[in-house]
Amino acid sequence: MALEVPAGIPKEALQRLLVALADDELILGHRDSEWTGHAPILEEDIAFSNIAQDEIGHALVWYTINEQLGGKSPDWMGFERDWKQFTCCHFTAFPKGDFGYTVLRQYLFDVAEQVRLKNLASSSFTPMKEAAEKILLEEGYHLMHSQSLVERLGNATEESHKRMQAAAEIAFPQALGMFEVLTGEEDLVNAGAFSGNTVLKTEWVEIVAPVLASASLRIPVEKENGEITLNAKPDEGGRKGWQKEHLKRLVHDMQTVYKMSPGGSW
Amino acid sequence: MTTNSDTHLDTQWETYEVFHQTKRGDPHIHVGAVHAPDPQMALQMARDQFARRLKCTSIWVIRTADVARTDYQDETFFARVIDKSYRDPKAFGAPIKESADGA
Secondary structure, eight states: OOOOOOTTSOHHHHHHHHHHHHHHHHHHHHHHHTTTTTOSSHHHHHHHHHHHHHHHHHHHHHHHHHHHTTOOOHHIIIIISOGGGOOOOHHHHSOOOSHHHHHHHHHHHHHHHHHHHHHHTTOSSHHHHHHHHHHHHHHHHHHHHHHHHHHHHHHSOHHHHHHHHHHHHHHHHHHHGGGOOOTTHHHHHHTTSOOOHHHHHHHHHHHHHHHHHHTTOOOSEEEETTEEEEOSOOOOOGGGTOOOHHHHHHHHHHHHHHHHSTTOOO | OOOOSSSSOOSSOOEEEEEEESSTTSOOEEEEEEEOSSHHHHHHHHHHHHSSSSOOSEEEEEEGGGOOOOOTTOTTTTOOOSOOGGGSGGGGTOOOOSOTTOO
16 A cells, blocks of 8 residues: 655655654664563563564554555565664664663653654654554553663662663663654654654653652753753764664674575465 | 562562453452562553453452462361251252362
8 A cells, every 4th residue: 555645744754754763663672572581570571572572563563654655665674674774773772781771771762752652643644643643552551661660670779779870871871862863854843744853852851850860860961940951962873874783783683584584474 | 679478489579469350340360470579560560461462351469478378288177077968059050060079
């Protein structure tokens, strides 16, 4: 089924946005799946495997819309594309680290996704709006789960607090990279496709800052007279395809089985 | 970390028993247990373990340690030595599926 882009929305930029959304979901989903069989608690093992499947499912939704706009198939995007062509933010691709980092990354990502999806749910591009509304239903649970863990681990024991604080210091600048401005984004904003990453970033900070504070975690954010200052250098470049070595390894792992028999089915 | 109070030390969190209801008004049925640090997390864990694929309208969780239970070794607790068959509602054709000795 081919989709028409309404007049005024630049198609190329729209596809760039769709692929960025999808790549974030696919790559973080893969990282989450690496806990299968290894999580510190059996129930978390199952929970993270479940979340991994959900995220990969969301990636499929975005890749499918991209395909309907004339892009490559979801399978091609996931299994045949060169790692340097992925446009996920660096944040989603970093190795899973310890469980504290995984939990914090998931929380920061879940809030970003919530903010993005709520915004896309009033997109002028109907297929995107409808997909966002559907995915939001599943994301509510992800957020509840990761936020519960962050609040508990941040305040539980000296050791858990120490690890969560260490994770926060690493993850926060990385997480800002989720909001790297896309090429051609201004035209999408003007066409009402979404509000743009700068707006989303502010909304995201407004939500995560008080939650992290309640978890006794310090992040380099200052707020004075309603004005937010971020004292961290965002880890950007992913949206432009400037990827790092650990994405190369991840993509290699992810594509190995597929490449044994490209196009095969069972 | 709190451990399950009963017999063996557990490297996981304490356990919560999970009760699952598939239709509003139906009884909550015991379906298993989950490890969790507190009741709220236990509900989330239970959702993942027992309500992800099955239809579910409600879940209850209760700390395993808070469940009072009978002892399998205590044979007198359920003993029915004297014939009390006159108390069984068999004359009414009630749908009794289990035999009187609880098998």
